[in-house]
Amino acid sequence: MKKTKSVKPASRRAPEPAEKSWQLRLYVAGQTPKSLTAFANLKQICEEHLQGIYSIEVIDLVVSPQLSKGDQILAIPTLVRRLPEPVRKIIGDLSDTERVLVGLDLRPAPLRSRQP
Amino acid sequence: MKKTGPDRPRPPGIPTISPAKSLPKCPTGIQGLDEITSGGLPRGRPTLVCGGAGCGKTLLAAEFLVRGAMTFREPGVLMSFEETEPELRANVASLGFDLPGLEKAKMILLEHVHIERSEIHETGEYDLEGLFVRLNYAIDSIGAKRVVLDTLEALFAGIPNEAILRAELRRLFRWLKDKGVTTVITAERGREQLTRHGLEEYVSDCVILLDHRINDQIATRHLRVVKYRGAMHGTNEFPFLIGDGGLSVLPITSLGLNHGVSNERIATGIPRLDAMLGGKGFFRGSSILLTGTPGTGKTIVATNFAQAAARRGERVLFFSFEESPAQIIRNMHSIGLRLAPLVKRGLLRFHSARPSLCGLEMHLATMFREIATFKPDVVIIDPITSLMDSGTNSETKGMITRLIDYLKGCQITSLFTSLTQAGHVMQQSEAAMSSLMDAWLLLQDFEGNGERNRVFYVLKARGMAHSNQIREFLISERGIDIVDAYIGASGVLTGSARAAQDSLEKAARLASQLEADQLKREVERKRAALERQISALRADYETEARELRRIAEQVGTQTRLLSDERTELGRLRQADAAVAPRGQKLNRPKRRTGTL
Numbered sequence: 240m241k242k243t244k245s246v247k248p249a250s251r252r253a254p255e256p257a258e259k260s261w262q263l264r265l266y267v268a269g270q271t272p273k274s275l276t277a278f279a280n281l282k283q284i285c286e287e288h289l290q291g292i293y294s295i296e297v298i299d300l301v302v303s304p305q306l307s308k309g310d311q312i313l314a315i316p317t318l319v320r321r322l323p324e325p326v327r328k329i330i331g332d333l334s335d336t337e338r339v340l341v342g343l344d345l346r347p348a349p350l351r352s353r354q355p
Numbered sequence: 356m357k358k359t360g361p362d363r364p365r366p367p368g369i370p371t372i373s374p375a376k377s378l379p380k381c382p383t384g385i386q387g388l389d390e391i392t393s394g395g396l397p398r399g400r401p402t403l404v405c406g407g408a409g410c411g412k413t414l415l416a417a418e419f420l421v422r423g424a425m426t427f428r429e430p431g432v433l434m435s436f437e438e439t440e441p442e443l444r445a446n447v448a449s450l451g452f453d454l455p456g457l458e459k460a461k462m463i464l465l466e467h468v469h470i471e472r473s474e475i476h477e478t479g480e481y482d483l484e485g486l487f488v489r490l491n492y493a494i495d496s497i498g499a500k501r502v503v504l505d506t507l508e509a510l511f512a513g514i515p516n517e518a519i520l521r522a523e524l525r526r527l528f529r530w531l532k533d534k535g536v537t538t539v540i541t542a543e544r545g546r547e548q549l550t551r552h553g554l555e556e557y558v559s560d561c562v563i564l565l566d567h568r569i570n571d572q573i574a575t576r577h578l579r580v581v582k583y584r585g586a587m588h589g590t591n592e593f594p595f596l597i598g599d600g601g602l603s604v605l606p607i608t609s610l611g612l613n614h615g616v617s618n619e620r621i622a623t624g625i626p627r628l629d630a631m632l633g634g635k636g637f638f639r640g641s642s643i644l645l646t647g648t649p650g651t652g653k654t655i656v657a658t659n660f661a662q663a664a665a666r667r668g669e670r671v672l673f674f675s676f677e678e679s680p681a682q683i684i685r686n687m688h689s690i691g692l693r694l695a696p697l698v699k700r701g702l703l704r705f706h707s708a709r710p711s712l713c714g715l716e717m718h719l720a721t722m723f724r725e726i727a728t729f730k731p732d733v734v735i736i737d738p739i740t741s742l743m744d745s746g747t748n749s750e751t752k753g754m755i756t757r758l759i760d761y762l763k764g765c766q767i768t769s770l771f772t773s774l775t776q777a778g779h780v781m782q783q784s785e786a787a788m789s790s791l792m793d794a795w796l797l798l799q800d801f802e803g804n805g806e807r808n809r810v811f812y813v814l815k816a817r818g819m820a821h822s823n824q825i826r827e828f829l830i831s832e833r834g835i836d837i838v839d840a841y842i843g844a845s846g847v848l849t850g851s852a853r854a855a856q857d858s859l860e861k862a863a864r865l866a867s868q869l870e871a872d873q874l875k876r877e878v879e880r881k882r883a884a885l886e887r888q889i890s891a892l893r894a895d896y897e898t899e900a901r902e903l904r905r906i907a908e909q910v911g912t913q914t915r916l917l918s919d920e921r922t923e924l925g926r927l928r929q930a931d932a933a934v935a936p937r938g939q940k941l942n943r944p945k946r947r948t949g950t951l
Contacts, residue, residue: 268484276480300485304492307485311469314514315484327474334479342476 261285261293262322268315269301273332277316280333288345318342378585381429381501381537384422385415386723387604391580391589396561401528401538403558405550406565410576411597412541414450415565416503417443418601419539421452423501424462431501432464432493436509440465450601461497466490470513477515483523487530494536502531502538511552528557549581560584566592575716578604596720603720605757616640617766620819621733624663625656627837628796631813631822637794638818639732640766642759644788646773647798651809652830653772654678656798657735658687659835660770662694665702669732673705674722676741680705691834704729710741718742719754723761734762738772739788752788759791793817798828801849808849810840827853 265281267274278297285293300307300315310319314330320343329342339345380394389395396402396419404412413435420431435443443465444454457463466489494502507524514520531538540558542550549555555562562581567574577592595604620635629636637643647653654677661671675683683705684694697703706725708718726734736742743751755771762769773788789795795814800807811828813821827849829836841848841856848856 266485268488273480273482280479300488304488307489307492308466312485312489313468313470313483313510314475314481314486315488316481317485327476329476329478331477331479331481338476338478342478 260322261289261320262296263293264296264298264310264319264321266298266300266307266310266312266315266317266319269299271315274316276334277318277332280336280339281318284333284336284339284343284345288340320344380586381423382427383419384426385418385602385604387593387595388578388602391578391593391604392561392583393587396537396539397583397586398537399532399535400560401531401540401558402561402563403540403542403550403555404563404565405542405544405555407544407567410565410567411595411602412565413438413443413446413505414597415563415602416505416539416541417447418450418452420463420501420503421447421450421454421457422601424457424460425452428462429500430462430464430497431503432466432490432497432499433503433505434466434468434490434493435505436468436470437506439467439469443467449599450597451599452601464493464497464499466493468509470509472513472515475513475515481516482519483510483514483527486523487527491534494534500536502536504538504540506541506543507554508542508550508552524554525557565595575714594716596716598717598720598724600724603723605716605719605754615766621667621768622663623656624659624661625835625837627826628656631824631826631837632794632816633820635819637768637816639768640763641768641793641817642762642791643768643770643794643796644773644792645770645796645798646775648775648800651798651800652828652835653774653798654683654737655687655690655830655835656796657737657770657772658683658692658694661703661733661735662687662692662697664733664768665697665700668702670701670729671697671703671733671735672725672729672731673703674725674734674736675705675707676710676736676738679707689832690830691832704731715742715751715754719758722758726761726765726767731767734767734769736769736771738774740774755788756791789815804850804852806850808853810849811837 263281263285265278267277278295281295285295298306300312310317310326310328316330316332318329318333318339320327320329327342327344329339333339379398380392380396381398382389382395383392404415406412417433420433423429423431433443438446447454454463454465458465468486468489490502493499510520510524511517528538540554542552542554544564545551545553549562549564559582561583564579564581566577566579568577569575576595576597578595579592580588580590593604595602617639619639620637621639622629622636623632645653645656657673661673665671673680673683678686680698684698687694694703698705704725706722708721710718712718713721722736739755742754759769771788771792792815794816797812797814799810799812801810802808809828809830810825812825813823825840826837827840829838838853841853
């Protein structure tokens, strides 16, 4: 892997998911259809792009409303990428996969990682 | 249900209109705002406060919460979309409110909502349930009755999908209403509509517009209730201020002319002036205007009044717009008024400020605050004309009306001095003011004989008998003296002319006094002589009378003795009665005995 990195300078901006663990938080408010859709979409994207290196924490604000302040949650559902830094927020039911990938900074990475 | 109308039989089918059903109000505690809205904001409903940058939206909203917590014991949540909690605390501290203390007491909860568009990526369907949850949690955690959403419009910058946002806002206001909290929502003023993003569309119960205008280099804030569904409200623009005690809205006219009156009279500190006012001075709670050209002694009369009140133990607040307190105390010392001890005892307080220091409204607010904290019995404003220069005509009149209304409402006697320009038509500048004043004293200069003298008269004094005469007004190191001006063939004489006239009259008086005394003595002498004669005559008479009485007694005794003697004689002789030497008087009984 180190070798690949030195050979391909074009990939310097792209994160390398294989090396890092991904911490994701999904904020929902009750078991609404939107929440369920969002969770399903997230699961699918993660399985596809971050297999084995991700963890998803689902926070239900109906159960624990005090947690909404920490991540400054307004919209529901909101996906927060806690790690890797910087923190990213993606709102919506994650049905637009392309935009989710952009939001998670995953879009350039999978394209390049598939090249070799 | 209580019916307040006359007990007139109503035709069937027409429902009774009950005034008790009016909208419940939530008092803001903000000075003046509750009067304009006749009781406060609509309880349990959202109110929109809109206005341009820097016109005090956030402070109004914050004060609504703070007053609610402090005065009405209603906890409140401030959700800010712009300022962070420490920023808010600092801003509100500038109004003199202890926000951290209220937070500790669980009366206020600050909540900063951070929105950064660059951090947000939109991927499909969403709603703002997170905001609802947060707000709900905040409200429930302290049992809030009041909520402030400070600039919801920040959401428009942060949330990419306006359609969703608008739908959610509509839901938010509905939700707040259902929650039963009284909400204040602030919003930026838009170019063609009240708010930049048309929030007024959602908040239909009450809309308040704030505005910041500059007139003659002096900025004044204005407040207007644009809409208040289901309630009477003042529709005018009212100036308001942000001072260090919070906001104060100043209704041009207070609720009406219905302040109580007092029949108590208070002395002016100048006995002669009291005498001119029916012997008792002014009514307590009346407003007094003192006009005069420069140097006629307005401040002196005012200070005398202040001193007299303070000596009675009343509290006096002296607003001076010309002299500093130390200067007034020194100057008044020269005419025998000792003010420093009264200041020390806390009965007299001076408040000096340059009229140009700030706008008229600011002055008024400062004065209101001073009055509210010091709680005086007498207020003196010296001179009111300095203030009038710092505002436009209508503003000034409005301000003075408000001030007088306020003072009368509090039963505070007020004395205003007013400077008229020499040669100026006297009544002109005061025309506006005079109708507001209960009493009007006029001080004037009289020039003549190479000297300038002060005269003084009562122009009007409502509700009391007062002298119509012009008096001369003297100032000496012993204080003020009011003397009668001489009115003779050559007109009114004052100063040395009056003194000369006085001495002439005094000489004449003296001469006639002497003559009168002499006459009196003569009369006295005659009376004494008469009395002497009377007593001599009386003595003569008494001697004679005594003599006569003595003779009469003598005669009486002789007669008795004589008759006794004769009876005895008769008895001894046992003579018959017929030969009694005296006449018939004695014969008759004798004859009767004879027949027996």
